[in-house]
Amino acid sequence: MTQSLATIFLVDDDASVLRGLGRLLRTVGYATKTFSSPAEFLAQLPRDTPGCAVLDLRMPGLNGLELQQTMESRDCHLPVIFISGHGDVPASVRAMKAGAVDFLLKPFDEQQLLGAISQALLKDAASRASRAEAAELHARHAVLTPREREVCTLVAQGLTNKEVAQQLGTTEKTIKVHRARVIQKLGVDSIAELVRFVDRLGQN
Numbered sequence: 001m002t003q004s005l006a007t008i009f010l011v012d013d014d015a016s017v018l019r020g021l022g023r024l025l026r027t028v029g030y031a032t033k034t035f036s037s038p039a040e041f042l043a044q045l046p047r048d049t050p051g052c053a054v055l056d057l058r059m060p061g062l063n064g065l066e067l068q069q070t071m072e073s074r075d076c077h078l079p080v081i082f083i084s085g086h087g088d089v090p091a092s093v094r095a096m097k098a099g100a101v102d103f104l105l106k107p108f109d110e111q112q113l114l115g116a117i118s119q120a121l122l123k124d125a126a127s128r129a130s131r132a133e134a135a136e137l138h139a140r141h142a143v144l145t146p147r148e149r150e151v152c153t154l155v156a157q158g159l160t161n162k163e164v165a166q167q168l169g170t171t172e173k174t175i176k177v178h179r180a181r182v183i184q185k186l187g188v189d190s191i192a193e194l195v196r197f198v199d200r201l202g203q204n
Contacts, residue, residue, distance in 0.1 A: 005050050006030060006031065006050050006051040006052070006121050006124075007030075007031045007032065007033060007046070007049050007050070007051035008025050008030045008031070008032045008033075008051055008052060008053075008054060008117060009032075009033050009035065009041065009046065009051060009052070009053040009054070009078065010022060010025075010032060010033070010034045010035065010053075010054050011034075011035045011036075011037070011038060011040075011041045011053065011054070011055045011056060011059070011064075011067065012034075012036070012054075012055075012056040012059070012083070013036055013037060013056060013059045013060060014056070015036065017056070017083075017106075018034040018035075018036065021034075021054065021113070022034050024110055024113075025117075028114065030117070031051075037059065037060065037061060038059055038061055038062040038066075038067040038070075039061060039062075041053075041067070042067075042070060042071075042074075045071070045074055045076050046076065046078065047074075047075055047076050049078075050121075050124055050125070050128065051078060051121070051124065052078050052079045052080065052081060052101070052117060052120035052121060052123075052124055053071070053078045053079070053080050053081070054080075054081045054082075054083060054113075054117075055067055055068065055080055055081070055082055055083070056082075056083055056084065057082050057083065057084035057086070057088065057091055057095070057103075058084065058085075058086060064080075064082050064084075064095070065082075065091065065094055065095060065098065068080050068095075068098055068099075068100070069098070077124075077127055077131075078124065079099075079100075079101045079120035079121075079123045079124050079127075080095075080099070080100045080101065080120075081100065081101050081102050081103075081104065081113070081116045081117065081120055082095045082100050082102070082103045082104070083103075083104045083105075083106060083108065083113075084103070084104075084105055084106065085105070085106040086105075091103075101116055101119050101120040101123060102116035102119065102120075104116065133200070137197070137200055137201045138201070140185070140186050140187065140197075141186070141201055143185050144182060144185055144186075147168075147178060148178050148181055148182050148185070150168060151164060151168070151175060151178040151179055151182055152182045152186070152194065152198065153198065154167060154168075155179055155182070155191065155194060156194055156195045156197075156198035156199075158195075161175045161176055161179065162175075164179075182194070
């Protein structure tokens with residue numbers, strides 16, 4: 001992901017921190033949006049914008065960890081970097097367990113923040129690619145009829161046409177027709193590809 005495509009969302013109740021970080025990030029080419037409170041950020045919550053969120057840990061109202069949880073519950077999957085003026089080890093542990101990219105103590109080195117943002121953007125790009133693949137797999141699978149889905153699952157488990165027919169209470173000839181349609185609709189060229197498709201579908 002190039003910097004020009006990413007937006008860094010800064011949430012901190014300290015106006016001087018917002019100004020300083022915003023200036024730094026714009027200087028190195030990042031688009032930035034700043035928010036002085038969690039409520040302000042949630043009112044404009046981005047869902048499809050590439051980027052990451054830099055959140056202060058301690059703020060009035062929701063704290064950073066609670067804001068992160070609220071983002072997830074509202075289907076916002078931006079990677080999160082926490083910043084804090086307090087050496088709160090338990091909070092940093094909770095943050096990392098909740099999936100935060102990094103936890104930086106103020107005052108932190110500019111390069112620490114830029115490095116964490118680079119990591120976060122790589123994570124965001126990978127997550128977006130994974131979600132796009134999952135959506136594409138499910139869309140292809142959705143065109144199958146209920147019976148074709150049953151056949152697809154059983155064939156992917158390694159059952160022969162005869163075994164599938166016995167399990168579904170139909171003829172081997174009918175299963176051959178269903179299997180051919182499954183392969184055609186899913187756009188795969190072989191049973192091996194069909195097995196890989198079903199594996200990836202299950203992982204997503």
